[in-house]
Amino acid sequence: MRNLAFAMVGAFLGASSALANGDALVIGNSQYTAVQTLFGAQRVAQAASALNAKGFDVTLAQDAGASDMRKAFGEFAEMLDDDGGPVVILLSGVFVHSVGGSYLLPVTGNGRIDEADVLIQGFPLDAALAVLSAYQGRAFLVLGETxxxxxxxxxxxxxxxxxxxxxxxxxxxxPAMDVARYAARDMARTGRFVRRAAIEYELQIEGYAPQEQVIVREGDVSPPRGAIDPPLPDPFANRAADDVSWRLAQEADSAEGYKTYLNGFPDGAHVNAARQRISALTSEPFYRERRAEEDLELDRDARRAIQRDLTILGHDTRGIDGVFGNGTRGAVRRWQEETGLKVSSYLDRDQIARLQAQATRRAAELEEEEKRQQAERARQERALWRRVRDRGEEAGFREYLQKYPQGQFVDEARAVLKAIDKQRAEQAVGQDRRDWNKATQANSVAAYNAYLRDWPNGAFREEAKQQIAELQFDAERVRNSVQARNEEQGMNLNFVARQLTERRLDQLGMKPGKVDGQFDENTRAALRRFQDARGLRVSGYLDEQTMVRLLAGGIIGIDR
Structure with a gap:
């Protein structure tokens, strides 16, 4: 076994006096050696203990291999009865899926994943759903994904x-960490509305989800007398000293602690688990750094703040979603290397403070740089407009529109050109006018070029050149939009990030419309105005450069 913490919890914590009307299976895989999760064995035990305290019969498996998971599932299925209470299956770890279904990966000694073996040894979610389908209206599958x-x-x-x-x-x-908090703190609370808890912990609900659904109802279960917190006693023998020493080794969770246990209990009940933990610890080079970060218990907002700080400093996290995946870990490693710190991909409290301070300074620099650039762009625009207005030449007005399509004096320039075009149309010869009308009906670069070839000195030559420039500008904007749209999709923006983006655009006077987390045409127009005002690529989509500028101006990062 990977960890012998597999037990029938409800059967041995005061079972003689318990009136349990709920059943639960809890599997938490936290040590994959090569693939680390954020849901530790201690939190699995906390979730199991909270359910047991409400009178559930709980089957618990921690850091489980394939056989352990099958055994736990079999024990759970055997104890199920139709007593009207809730049935909960809580799974946390690394999940994979194929066309045939989804699987929780088992913990293996070498940490390698054999895709063919997963189909045989992984825990199939279809099996869990099949069992739960027999308890409609009171069946819950809770999934924490690393x-x-x-x-x-x-x-x-x-x-x-x-x-x-x-x-x-x-x-x-x-995410596993958010599910861990919910499971340990709130899932077993009497009368706790599931949908409200999901909003608070930023979890997703799928399937059956009535408005006032709860897992534990008032009077639904009776807590057993004398129930105690984990560690869980072994039902098969009286081994108090062994268990106490094992608990101390788990609390230290170091190679030295497990070696001390082995020295004291060479034939103890937990020797296999101790040896495997020593192997895992010695093969994981940054174990202490990972534990230091996990001990901080960073919530989703704190993790988002770290991702925002990294992004401001130029380290792409591949999303600001509060989930520390490979993108965020890579960004942390790059920042640590750039800063001269030990490169581990994990953060401690001092590093987080240092990161925040650097990002705050960089945000202030970006703001000042932006103000200077805006002032310079405004100065250049006013200078060009004065020259154009003083000379009064058609080419000058068209040059202004081409260079500043959303500039301060656009309406005035268009009014002047409209008058010029009207006068020209009145003076144009019949064939010139007919060819021009034909070109405007086609409204394509090819049609306007054909007009210019036929009428190089025609009455509408300047207007034709202007239309070609605008069409080419529109084509470039479409290409920009496609690229920026792909970048926005790759950022994995959630509802909160979108809502706060709109709020920041509204604060800047960009008129994004209703602040509702929905990027509609009003939001797109506001993003285009923001991008144009900051000299960014104008697309209407939230690409990385736009996000950095908004971050520097205060978006999302204001709730430190």
Missing amino acids: GAEPDLNLFLTAGLGELDIPQGVTVIRG
């Missing part, structure tokens, strides 16, 4: 994928 991205090549894809949820089954899913 930000790790395993190396897959053939027929598996990282992540949960799309689930085929039976009728009457509720699925609650989200």
Whole structure:
């Protein structure tokens, strides 16, 4: 076994006096050696303990291999009865999916993932959903997904994928750390509305989700007398000293601590788990750094703030979503290397403070730089307009419009050109006018070029050149928009990030419309105005450069 913390919790914590009307299976895989998650064994035990305190019969498996997960699932299925209470399956770790379904990866000794073995040894979510389908209206599948991205090549894809949820089954899913907090603190609270908790912990709900749904109802379960917190006693023997020493080793969670346990209990009940933990710790070069970060218990907002700071400093996190995946870890490594720190991809409290201070300074520099650039652009625009207005030449007005299509004096320039075009049309000969009308009906670069070839000195030659320039500008803007749209999609913006983007645009007077987290045409127009005013690529999409400028101006990062 990877960790012998597999037990029938509800059966041995005061079971003789418990009136349990709820059943739960909890599997938390936290040590994959090559792929680390953020849901530790201690939090799994906390979630199991909270459910047990409410009277649930709980089957718990921690850092489980394939056989451990099958055994836990079998024990859970055997104890199920139709007593009217809730049925909960909580799974946390690394998930993968294929066309045939989704799987929780087992913990293996070498940390390698064999895609063919996953289909046989992984825990199939279809099996969990099949069992839960028999308890419609009171069945809950809670899934905590790590930000790790395993190396897959053939027929598996990282992540949960799309689930085929039976009728009457509720699925609650989200990042492993957020699910961990919810499971340990709120899931077993009597009368706690599921949908409200999901909003608070930023989790997704799928399947059956009525407005006032709760997991534990008033009077639904009766807590067992004498229930105690983990560690969980072994039902098979009286080994108090062994268990106490093992608990101390787990709390230290260091190679030295586990070696001390092995020296004291060479034939103890946890020797296999201790040896495997020593192997995992010695093979993980940045174990202490990872633990230091996990001990900070960074919530989603704190993780978003770190991603924003990294982005401002020029380190792309591939999204500002509060999930520390490969993109964020890579950005942390680049920042640590640039700053002269130990490169581990994990952050401690001092490093986070240092990162924030650097980002604050860089944001102030960007703001000052932007103000200087805006002032210079405005000065150049006013100078050109004065020259154009003083000379009064048609070519000058067209030059101004081409250079400043959304400039301060656009309306005045267009009014002058409209008068010139009207006068020219009145003076043009019949064939010139007919060819011009033909070109305007086609309204293409080729049609205007054909007019210029036929009428190089025609009455509408300047207007034809202007139309060609505008059409080419529009084509360039379309190309920019396609590229920027792909960048925006790659940033994985969630509802909160979109809403705060709109709020910042509104604060800047860019008129994004309703602040509702929906990027409609009003938002796109506001982004185009912002980009044009800052000398950025004008696309109407939130690309990386636009995000950095908004971040520097205060977007999202104001809630430190």
